[in-house]
Amino acid sequence: MKTLRLLLGDQLNEAHSWFSQINPEVTYVMMELGQELTYTTHHIQKVVGFFLAMRDFSQRLRSKGHNFIYISLDDHNNSQDLCLNLNQLIAKGGYQNFEYQLPDEHRLDQQLIQFCNSLTIASKAYDTQHFLSTREELNQHFKGKKTFIMESFYRMMRKRHNVLMDHETPVGGQWNYDAENRKKLPKNVYVPNPFLFDNDASEILALLKNRNVKTIGSIKNNALLWPINREQGLQLFEVFLNTFLPHFGDFQDAMTEEHWSLFHSRISFALNIKLISPKEVIDRVENLYRSNSDQVPLSSAEGFIRQILGWREFMRGIYWKFMPEYASMNFFNHQRKLPSWFWTGNTKMKCLSHSIGQSLDYAYAHHIQRLMITGNFTLLAGINPNEVDQWYLGIYIDAIEWVEITNTRGMSQFADGGIVATKPYISSANYINKMGHYCTKCHYNQALKTGPKACPFNSLYWNFIDANREHLANNPRMSMMYKVWDKNSVESKNQILEQADLYLKQIEEL
Numbered sequence: 001m002k003t004l005r006l007l008l009g010d011q012l013n014e015a016h017s018w019f020s021q022i023n024p025e026v027t028y029v030m031m032e033l034g035q036e037l038t039y040t041t042h043h044i045q046k047v048v049g050f051f052l053a054m055r056d057f058s059q060r061l062r063s064k065g066h067n068f069i070y071i072s073l074d075d076h077n078n079s080q081d082l083c084l085n086l087n088q089l090i091a092k093g094g095y096q097n098f099e100y101q102l103p104d105e106h107r108l109d110q111q112l113i114q115f116c117n118s119l120t121i122a123s124k125a126y127d128t129q130h131f132l133s134t135r136e137e138l139n140q141h142f143k144g145k146k147t148f149i150m151e152s153f154y155r156m157m158r159k160r161h162n163v164l165m166d167h168e169t170p171v172g173g174q175w176n177y178d179a180e181n182r183k184k185l186p187k188n189v190y191v192p193n194p195f196l197f198d199n200d201a202s203e204i205l206a207l208l209k210n211r212n213v214k215t216i217g218s219i220k221n222n223a224l225l226w227p228i229n230r231e232q233g234l235q236l237f238e239v240f241l242n243t244f245l246p247h248f249g250d251f252q253d254a255m256t257e258e259h260w261s262l263f264h265s266r267i268s269f270a271l272n273i274k275l276i277s278p279k280e281v282i283d284r285v286e287n288l289y290r291s292n293s294d295q296v297p298l299s300s301a302e303g304f305i306r307q308i309l310g311w312r313e314f315m316r317g318i319y320w321k322f323m324p325e326y327a328s329m330n331f332f333n334h335q336r337k338l339p340s341w342f343w344t345g346n347t348k349m350k351c352l353s354h355s356i357g358q359s360l361d362y363a364y365a366h367h368i369q370r371l372m373i374t375g376n377f378t379l380l381a382g383i384n385p386n387e388v389d390q391w392y393l394g395i396y397i398d399a400i401e402w403v404e405i406t407n408t409r410g411m412s413q414f415a416d417g418g419i420v421a422t423k424p425y426i427s428s429a430n431y432i433n434k435m436g437h438y439c440t441k442c443h444y445n446q447a448l449k450t451g452p453k454a455c456p457f458n459s460l461y462w463n464f465i466d467a468n469r470e471h472l473a474n475n476p477r478m479s480m481m482y483k484v485w486d487k488n489s490v491e492s493k494n495q496i497l498e499q500a501d502l503y504l505k506q507i508e509e510l
Helices: 044-063 082-093 106-118 137-141 150-161 202-210 230-251 268-272 278-291 298-322 350-362 367-380 385-395 401-412 429-435 456-467 479-486 490-505
Strands: 003-006 026-031 067-071 097-101 122-126
Touching (some): 026 044, 026 082, 044 202, 106 122, 137 150, 137 298, 150 298, 230 268, 230 278, 230 298, 278 298, 298 401, 350 367, 367 385, 385 401, 456 479, 456 490
Parallel strands (some): 003 026, 003 097, 026 067, 097 122
């Protein structure tokens, strides 16, 4: 039966069973689409990364003998719409069957369901054979329960997949070594330079310029530093294992101006477009720990595995459990607009100027920069989570909605009211100073709550606490903060709240 199979830009899994044999009756199609460039404004490196990886993947399948149609952005037959292109191909090619792999994004999932319902030929959806849990597994695990605790899901996944287990007992006697993953980077710790690629992006950049594609951020020397095929993804991961993993656990929450990627793996882009699989990276880390525990501490191995087997799978389950309603949740009813300096990094707050500037330069910031710098500020400042979502979805090369929106609207902004996180992830300048080096070079003084040099995080923090008492006072993890706040005199409270009000009114000048 003559079959057309669709591959999306984040479905570059060479190990998929589809490709186990060559079938002359099967043709694969991949498309560069205007619809995917306009649902948010993407970082230039993100667009280049996807297009280079897609083109490389199509060439590899062709070289192996598979029939392949690749529709470039400037193809004169490209309608820039997924379904219109598919209809044209099916009509022209006389296909009797249409198949696709389940999308990871709800909007594409719905688009393809509606498309298949309109077809007069047979259609079928397949699993991507990438994740370690199904879309429905989280919901099944928490059936009948009111709360969704990642740690519970993580332990179930550890047992099911026999990861870092000694029979029924976790290796080392405890499940989670997060308490050992929170060290500030000492000045005497050597941090190797990050391993970067030099993928020629000139052709894609010319294409985007000719098509007037709006992007954000920059790319240096017409070269993409991110992996665009499986070999490069594995090469980047091997460098992480051999060079960075031993210190990853200690310093995964640390922040510094000096090293933009510290000891992080930076494999999330390769993972999210499926060049490499979560199972193979988990297995590799566990095997390395078990064979070389003197060099790879358990806190590093478990800390890395928890991000993949725990958070990544958990967030995907949350996404499919609560979408599409999740995308409109706004627990605090925040409505303020995102400051314009989020697109430039031009703010006097050193932690924000560096984290945003780094994001614009590299399409990357590690999880604490995203959570406790940019995310912390937008939550304290009452920014509309719709605007926060759009910024995160566009600026990071690894941002695909299923993983971005749950981390942003859920964990970072607490806009879901506590589905993902048990409390808002907020802090004053004290945490930022404790975990990073930003405060020593800042225009503001991290120790001051009021006055022209007072760090905005301090007054905004207490203003948030005060404004959301109705929402948070009964949260057991927040009650201590209310006790601390209530010990202040009325005069002191008013001064702090007035300072916060001034900063919010002058938010563009901070």
